[in-house]
Amino acid sequence: MQGLYRKEKTDMLTIQNLVVRYPKTEENAIDHVNLTLEKGEFVCVLGKSGAGKSTFIRSINRLERPTSGQINWEATDLTKLSEAKMRRIRSNMVMIFQHFNLIPRMTVFQNTLTGAFGKRTPYKNLLGIFSEQEKKRVYHALEEVGLEKHAHKRVEALSGGQKQRVGIARALLQDPKLLLGDEPVASLDPSTSRRVFELLKRIHTERELLTIINVHDVHLAKEFATRIIAFRDGKLIFNGKPEEVDDRRFAEIYQ
Ligand SMILES: Nc1ncnc2c1ncn2[C@@H]1O[C@H](COP(=O)(O)OP(=O)(O)OP(=O)(O)O)[C@@H](O)[C@H]1O
Numbered sequence: 060m061q062g063l064y065r066k067e068k069t070d071m072l073t074i075q076n077l078v079v080r081y082p083k084t085e086e087n088a089i090d091h092v093n094l095t096l097e098k099g100e101f102v103c104v105l106g107k108s109g110a111g112k113s114t115f116i117r118s119i120n121r122l123e124r125p126t127s128g129q130i131n132w133e134a135t136d137l138t139k140l141s142e143a144k145m146r147r148i149r150s151n152m153v154m155i156f157q158h159f160n161l162i163p164r165m166t167v168f169q170n171t172l173t174g175a176f177g178k179r180t181p182y183k184n185l186l187g188i189f190s191e192q193e194k195k196r197v198y199h200a201l202e203e204v205g206l207e208k209h210a211h212k213r214v215e216a217l218s219g220g221q222k223q224r225v226g227i228a229r230a231l232l233q234d235p236k237l238l239l240g241d242e243p244v245a246s247l248d249p250s251t252s253r254r255v256f257e258l259l260k261r262i263h264t265e266r267e268l269l270t271i272i273n274v275h276d277v278h279l280a281k282e283f284a285t286r287i288i289a290f291r292d293g294k295l296i297f298n299g300k301p302e303e304v305d306d307r308r309f310a311e312i313y314q
């Protein structure tokens with residue numbers, strides 16, 4: 060009976076021959092990268108400054124436009140989609156940024172609510188109208204990140220770690236399948252960074268996401284990742300298990 064019960068296919072993201080080259084530059088920022096990632100993987104991306112980490116992450120949700128190659132997300136090639144279709148798919152992808160990308164003068168509640176904007180009418184967004192249901196979702200997300208007591212504070216009055224937790228609460232409102240992070244802990248101290256990673260890992264596991272995060276701290280990557288990938292000069296030079304990143308690999312990645 061072999062073959063009858065085939066393992067359910069869980070590949071979410073298949074990248075083929077991806078090239079990203081910025082205008083007026085000589086080198087490819089991402090150079091012929093091939094990679095398949097599955098639902099449930101927590102992937103940390105390593106590489107020295109300029110290696111291509113941000114370009115890679117940003118090309119997945121098309122904040123950067125790929126020059127050639129394919130990015131297949133659940134069997135749809137994102138590189139071929141119109142902006143309108145891409146916007147719809149992007150609503151299932153969230154990005155957490157180093158500098159939080161929050162609106163400082165608005166409250167924690169208002170900033171978190173913006174995570175739901177992609178699924179609401181522009182009219183409601185403009186007038187700040189929200190339903191009881193939406194209000195509950197905001198409070199629930201704030202509870203998940205431990206900020207429910209700060210809901211009505213302005214974001215500018217929060218610490219860096221608290222701001223990043225608002226970024227994560229906002230991401231939860233989007234109900235994502237894919238969680239992207241471009242150095243989300245680079246502005247935070249080591250113990251706050253660790254707590255943010257613990258939170259991301261918990262959310263990742265509970266919701267069975269695919270998570271891809273750039274990080275400069277190899278120790279954090281080794282502790283939390285289920286897979287590590289590394290770039291050098293735009294090329295994928297490592298793709299393996301965290302325990303395989305030993306001193307020799309470390310030197311190769313950062314030389
Ligand atoms: N907007 C841009 N225009 C031209 N070149 C760019 C642009 N953004 C990035 N690059 C170049 O592309 C390459 C990859 O940059 P990228 O920002 O992806 O690196 P990174 O690994 O994220 O580095 P860092 O750790 O410093 O954030 C670098 O050579 C960089 O100079």
Ligand SMILES: [Mg+2]
Nearest residue numbers: 112113114242
């Ligand atoms: Mg970067």
